[in-house]
Amino acid sequence: MTLPSVPLQRAAAQQDLRFAFYGRVSTEDNQDPAASRAWQLRRARGLVEPKGGVIVAEYFDVDKSRSIPWARRPRASALVEALKSPARGFDAVVVGEPHRAFYGNQYSLTFPLFEHFGVPLWVPEVGGPIDPANEAHDMIMGVFGGLSKGERNRIKIRVRSAMAAITATEGRYLGGRPPYGYELVDAGPHPNPAKAAEGKRLRRLVPHPAYSLVVKWIFAQFIGGRGIFDIAEDLTRQGVPSPSAADPTRNRHRVQIAWSKSAVRVIITNPRYTGRQVWNKQRKDEVLLDVDDVALGHTTKLRWNDRDQWVWSERQAHQPLVSVEDFQRAQAVLARRGHGPATHKPHRTRRPYAFRGCLLCGYCDRRMQGNWNNDQAYSRCRFPAEYALANKIAHPKVVYLREAEIIGDIDAWLTTAFSPARIKSTIEAMTEQADDAENTAITQLRKRLATCDQRLSQYRAALNAGADAVHVATWINETEQERARLECELGSVPPSHKVSSHGLEELLNWTGELAHAVVHAHPQDKAQLYTELGLTMTYYPEKKSWKPRWSRLPHVQMVCVRGGT
Template structure:
C-alpha cells in the first residue's frame, strides 16, 4: 500500500514570481523525494501572496493544514515540503514541528532525504539553519532593493512605478536599461503634464498661496464642475464616491513635492510591528508610516514637467505649517482600539466607508461627509452619521450563524448559483469602466478647446481617444455576458465562508475584523430607516488560492 502525502508550498509576489511556475517546481521536488518510496500526493496546501515572515497560523492554507493534522480521519499519512526556505522563516520550524510530533504525522523535506527525525540533532540543526537563512535572504533582498531605489531616484530620477499623481500622465521614456528586460519589450516610463488636470494643480497652488483655505478651494472646484481626482480616474480610488472635492484631496496635492519636477522617494516606509507583545509567536503585521522629510530621497535634477516652482511649493508648506501651529507633516491616524466592522460598514447617504470612533469606552462608527467634502453637491447628508457597534454586533453574528446553518446550505447555494457571476467572465464591466474613462477624457479635451488650447494638438488627442473608444466598444460587443459560477465552485466557496462564519462568535473584536473581511461582509447603514443592510460577497475559490484535494 502506497503512503499518502499532503504537499505544502508557498510563494509570495514580492519577488514577482509566477505562482503556477513556483508551485510546479516545488511540487516536482516533493514528488522526486517520495516517489522512490512509493508515496503519492493526495492533498495540496499552497499559499499564494503570503510573505514567508507570516507565521503558519496566519497563512490560510498552512493553518488549514494544521487543522487537518488534528483530524484523526485525515486522508493523508505524512506531509512533504518541496522547499523549506519558503515554508519556514526564522523560528517558525521550532514553533510548528511539535504539532507534527504530537499528532504523529511525519514531515518530509528533501534536505534530510526523507522524514525529519525528532531525536536527530543534525536534522533539528539543519532545519533551524534553513529558517535563519530564509530570514537572512529576505533581509538582504530588502536592503538591496531599497539601496538600489534610493540610488536610482537620486542619480537618475527614474519613475519607479505606481500611479501617476493627479495632474500627470505616464509617457514612454525609451527602452529599459537592463538588456534582458529591454529584450522582453519592457520600457521606462516618465511623468508628463496632463493637458487638463495640470492646469487644475497650478490653479490650486495659486489660490492657496493667495490666502484661500483648502475647504474653500474644494468647494470652488466642485462648484465649477471640475472632476475630483477620484472622479477623473475612478480606478485610483475605487472606495471613494467622486461626488465632490474633499479637503484631503486638495491638501494632498499641496503637499506633493513631485509637482516641482523632481522625483521623490522614501516618503513612507513599512514597519513590522508585533501583533501581540504577549505572544511573539503570532508574528508581525506591516504598518505603513510616514518618514520625516529629512529622510526623503530627492532627484538631483528635475526629471519631469514642473507644475509648480520650488519657491511656490516651499511657500505653500510654510503656510500650512503656520495654520497648523507648527511644522506641518502628514502623519497617519493611529489607533489601538478594536473595531470589529473595520472597513465593512458604509454610509447609506454617500456610500463612503464609515470611520471608527471611540466614545464613552465604546466603539462607534461615524461619517462626516459634509465636514470633509465640498457641500456644493446634491447629497442631503446630515452633519454627522453615528452608529454604535454594540447595537448591531449580536444581530450580525446571529444572522451569519443562521445563514450558514446546515439546514439552509442548499437554499443558499441555489440562490448564489442563480445570481453569482464569475469574475473571470466579467471583462465587460472592466471594458465599460475604460469606456467611461474615454468619455471623461473627451469631455476634458473639449473643455480645453473651449479654454483656448491649441486646436491642432487637442484634436490629435481627441482622435486618439476616439480610436481607443471604438476598439473598446468592439471588444465589449464580443464579450460573453452573464457567465455563472459552476455549482461545485459555489459549494467549495460556501464551505470556506461557512467555516469562517462559525469562528466569528467566539473571536476577539480585533480578529473579527479580519474574519468579516475574509467572508466578504459588506454592510450599509441607512439612518433614515434605522436599518443596516448586510450582504456577503465572497471571493470565488478559483480566484483565491485554494486547497485542492484528491490529487494535483
C-alpha cells in the first residue's frame, strides 16, 4: 500500500479544520449588530473556507467597547474558557476584524493563551494563522491594536470638539434629561440632511407651566435666607412633586414623594436656569479597575470639571427662569455658608464612640450615627417627619440614645455571656446565627444562578424557534454577564472555618477574660472588641430595650487596652 505524501496529509488535515469565530460590535445605537456580525463573519469565512476550513462555533459580543479587556467581555471570556477544554469542539479561532477584537496591548495579553493551549489564531491581515515566531506577524498585530486605540481617541476628540462648538455658537440642546422646571418641545428638523431623512428632529427647552414656578420660588427663598434643608421640608410638606415624582423614570430607585437636600442644591447650582446652554460640566475618566492587575483594564468614572472648563452658549438658548444676577447671588450665598471666613479649631483627637457602627435603630433598621453633645457620646437617628410619612414609617424626628445609659448593661451582658456557666449556650447561639447568615447568602446566590440558567434555556429555545437573533444574542450576553458576576460573588463567600467545641470553648474563655478587662477600658478599645466579635445591637426606643446579635463567629486578636492587655 502506498502512503500519501506529506503535502497531501497536510491538505487532508486542513480540510477537516474546524473554526470558532469571534467578533464584536460596540453599541446598538451607532451600529446594527446583525449587519456588523454578517460582514465580520463573511470576512472570516472568506479566509478559512478556501483553505478547507469550516466555522462551527460563534462568539460575538454585542454592546461592548473595544477598550474592555477580553476577560470582561462575556463572549470573549467564554471563548477563552473554551480554549482550556480538550473537548472544545474546534481546532482554531478566526477573527474577522482585528480592529474590533484587539485594542491597545490586548493582543499581547491574549495571544499567549492561544499559544499555550495550542489553538491557532487566524486573521485576514496575515492571510492565515499567526506565527508566534514571526516578528512581522507580531508587529502587524501590535500596529492594529495601536490603530484601534488611536481611532477611538480620534472619535472622542472629534465628538467633543463638535459638541463644544455647537453649544457655544448655536446653544443647541444636545440631549439628556431636561432640568426640573423645563420640558422638551419640537424645534424643527435636524440640520444634518442624513439624520433629517431618518426623521430625527431637534428639541428645545421650554418652561413647565407648574414646575418652573417651583424653581423660581426655590431661588427666591434661598436668596432670602432660608436653608436648603428647610426648603426641602417645606416643599415636601406642601405636597409639591419632587424631581423624581415629576419624572418617575428618572430615578426609579428613589422615594418619589419627599424632597431631598441634594435635589434643592442641584437646582440652585444649575446654570441652565439662566437661559444659557451649558456643556462639559462633567467628564468621563478612565481609571484602572485594579491597580494590582493592569490587564483587567479601566472603568469609567464621572467627575465634575472646574467651572472654567464649562462651555457656555454665546447667547440665550431658551427662556430663563432666573436672572444671571440672582443666580450669581445664590452661588455667593451658598459659598458663604459652606466656606465662610471663620476659622475652626481642629479637634485634638477623633472623638471615640464605643458603639461605632454596631447600633441600629429599631424603627427603620438604619445604623445610628455618633453625635457628641455636652461632652458626652450619643447615638442618634435623624428622620424628618416628611420623610417618615413618605416612607410610611412611624418614626420620631430624632431618636437619641446616650452611650452612658446602656454601656454598663452591655458590658455586664458581655461578661455574663462569656462566663463559664454560659459558655455552652453562647457557643450554640453564635454558631447558629453565623451559619444562618452564611447559608442565607449562599442560598440566595444559588437561586439567582438557577434563574439565570433558566433564562438562558428559554432564550436558546426562542432562538431555535426562529426569534430575532440580534435581540436574543443581546439577552444571552446580558444574562451570561450577570451569571459570571454571581459566580464571582459565590466564589468570594468566605468558607466557614469550623472550630471544634473544645477549641471554641478555650477561645471564648480567653475572650471572656478580655471582656472583663475591657469593662473599664477606653471607648475606642470597646468598639474594637465589639467589631471583632461581630456584635450588632438593635435599640428599641419605645421599649427602652436593645437586642444583641452575633453576625459571625469571633475572629479574636490581641487588643491593646490602655492599662493592660
